[in-house]
Amino acid sequence: MPDKTAKTAAKATGSKATASKVAAKTAPKMTAPRAAVVAPKAAVVAPKAAVVAPKAAAPRVEEPKKVLTQRQGFKTNEFVVYPAHGVGQILAIEEQEIAGAKLELFVINFMKDKMTLRVPTAKVANVGMRKLSEPALVKKALETLKGRARVKRTMWSRRAQEYEAKINSGDIVAIAEVVRDLYRSESQPEQSYSERQLYEAALDRLSREIAVVQHSTETEAVKEIESQLAKSPRRGAKTEGNAEAEGDGDDADADGDDAAVADEAA
Numbered sequence: 122m123p124d125k126t127a128k129t130a131a132k133a134t135g136s137k138a139t140a141s142k143v144a145a146k147t148a149p150k151m152t153a154p155r156a157a158v159v160a161p162k163a164a165v166v167a168p169k170a171a172v173v174a175p176k177a178a179a180p181r182v183e184e185p186k187k188v189l190t191q192r193q194g195f196k197t198n199e200f201v202v203y204p205a206h207g208v209g210q211i212l213a214i215e216e217q218e219i220a221g222a223k224l225e226l227f228v229i230n231f232m233k234d235k236m237t238l239r240v241p242t243a244k245v246a247n248v249g250m251r252k253l254s255e256p257a258l259v260k261k262a263l264e265t266l267k268g269r270a271r272v273k274r275t276m277w278s279r280r281a282q283e284y285e286a287k288i289n290s291g292d293i294v295a296i297a298e299v300v301r302d303l304y305r306s307e308s309q310p311e312q313s314y315s316e317r318q319l320y321e322a323a324l325d326r327l328s329r330e331i332a333v334v335q336h337s338t339e340t341e342a343v344k345e346i347e348s349q350l351a352k353s354p355r356r357g358a359k360t361e362g363n364a365e366a367e368g369d370g371d372d373a374d375a376d377g378d379d380a381a382v383a384d385e386a387a
Contacts (some may be wrong), residue, residue: 134265189214192242195252199279201331203238203247204291206231214242233329253291260336262297262327266349270302277315284319293330299323304350 131309190197192214199211215225225242227250240248253261273280284303287295303320305312312320328342337340 125298142357189216189225192227193245195245195250200253201229201233201252202253202291202330203229203240204289206234206236206238207326208253208333209238212237249291251291253334254330256334256367259331262293262331263345263349265297266301266346267352269302269354270300271298272302277313281315281319284323288319288323288326293327294324296327301326301345301350301353306351 195201195211198210198214200208201211205210210233211227212230213228215226215228217226226239227242227245229238229240230236231238240250273283280368284299287299290296299319300323303312303316303323324343324346328339328346331345332339333343
């Protein structure tokens, strides 16, 4: 019996040792998954750092374009004379991209004509755009109105072309000459339709510029122009010599009217 007991004790001891070995073998296997679970947590943090990186690039915003206020001696809100359209006001100086190239433009508003024109800043000299006339030049234009009308003995169609060229030249004195030559008082024969059109175009250009320069209204400018025209030797007090000269001048005007009628009929 003692031998059996000893054997049983030995077996029990052996099974305990075996159990401890099995426990030792299985223990590392259980800790390994725990470490594996922690690793993905570190991997999840990495994308957060990657998301922050684009935020640093976000502030790259283009600087706002500088507002242009002056070019070629002209500035915004300034009144200018554009030969083909008369007096206008520069509303802005803007940049536009055309065919991949940047172009600077004057934005000019002609309030009376309800028109806006865009002129390249580099071509203002070519188109003849200029500043308003100085008061001394305006005075000279008004003095021109008091002179004697000069009417050439040529076909009306040719004279009409010359008048139109003067109107579109932008020269205030040349425009005053057209007003002087085409003006008709109440005692003189009526103008033809084409003459009247050219006279009104010249009067409009002249009165607009005078009004802006003198800070008055166009109505006041027209009255001043007409008062100067009334002082012309041809329309003022008459002497015998002046009457004869006026007769010659009227004949020249009559020839022009006949030519105008013939041209219009053709």
